[in-house]
Amino acid sequence: MRVLIVEDEPTLGRQLQATLEGAGYAVDLATDGEDGHFLGQTESYDAIVLDLGLPEVDGLTVLDRWRKEDITVPVLVLTARDSWSDKVAGLDAGADDYLAKPFQTEELIARLRALIRRASGNASSELVAGPVRLDTRSGKVSLDGEPVKLTAQEYKLLSYLMHHKGKVVSRTELIEHIYDQDFDRDSNTIEVFVTRIRKKLGADVITTIRGLGYALEDPNERRAE
Numbered sequence: 001m002r003v004l005i006v007e008d009e010p011t012l013g014r015q016l017q018a019t020l021e022g023a024g025y026a027v028d029l030a031t032d033g034e035d036g037h038f039l040g041q042t043e044s045y046d047a048i049v050l051d052l053g054l055p056e057v058d059g060l061t062v063l064d065r066w067r068k069e070d071i072t073v074p075v076l077v078l079t080a081r082d083s084w085s086d087k088v089a090g091l092d093a094g095a096d097d098y099l100a101k102p103f104q105t106e107e108l109i110a111r112l113r114a115l116i117r118r119a120s121g122n123a124s125s126e127l128v129a130g131p132v133r134l135d136t137r138s139g140k141v142s143l144d145g146e147p148v149k150l151t152a153q154e155y156k157l158l159s160y161l162m163h164h165k166g167k168v169v170s171r172t173e174l175i176e177h178i179y180d181q182d183f184d185r186d187s188n189t190i191e192v193f194v195t196r197i198r199k200k201l202g203a204d205v206i207t208t209i210r211g212l213g214y215a216l217e218d219p220n221e222r223r224a225e
């Protein structure tokens with residue numbers, strides 16, 4: 001899962017970036033409204049954290065532009081403390097959630113997780129596909145109840161597929177959602193990750209759809225043929 005942070009306070013921005021990376025997200029950071037708007041418009045994100053008070057272009061304008069451009073990614077706005085008018089304006093401009101500064105990073109992460117889950121139609125924080133379980137809160141994966149250790153990149157890939165269970169996901173889409181902007185992206189690595197995940201979780205957990213990409217299906221939900 002990939003997240004964009006648009007925040008002009010350098011310390012807060014970098015701290016959020018590091019925390020979210022530690023929580024298993026690929027993270028890009030923009031420090032003004034213009035750059036933030038451009039990234040949100042041209043890159044693929046699963047959620048965006050948007051500060052409202054920004055240089056160049058303010059956050060509300062950025063959000064309003066995205067929504068007019070049909071960019072539907074979930075957006076959490078950061079508002080000034082006790083500013084109810086900011087919250088109302090943010091929600092009216094198309095924000096999905098808000099958090100007032102100062103906030104606990106844990107709360108921000110929990111809200112982001114919920115936003116990402118809801119956007120992909122998952123109500124529970126634990127994602128299940130047959131014998132495989134992925135707990136989005138702890139970042140832990142298990143197979144038949146036994147914990148399985150995944151690397152950070154393997155986890156990102158599996159998490160994206162589990163959030164989009166039953167859908168065909170192309171290699172390009174996977175690359176866009178598991179790497180940040182600065183990463184040297186190589187589409188061959190996706191295949192390597194898939195192979196490693198299959199070794200750890202079973203060969204049939206991820207299906208290759210020839211010419212299209214990959215799909216993760218729940219064996220219990222597979223239609224009888």
Ligand code: CA
Nearest residue numbers: 008051053054
């Ligand atoms: Ca600010």
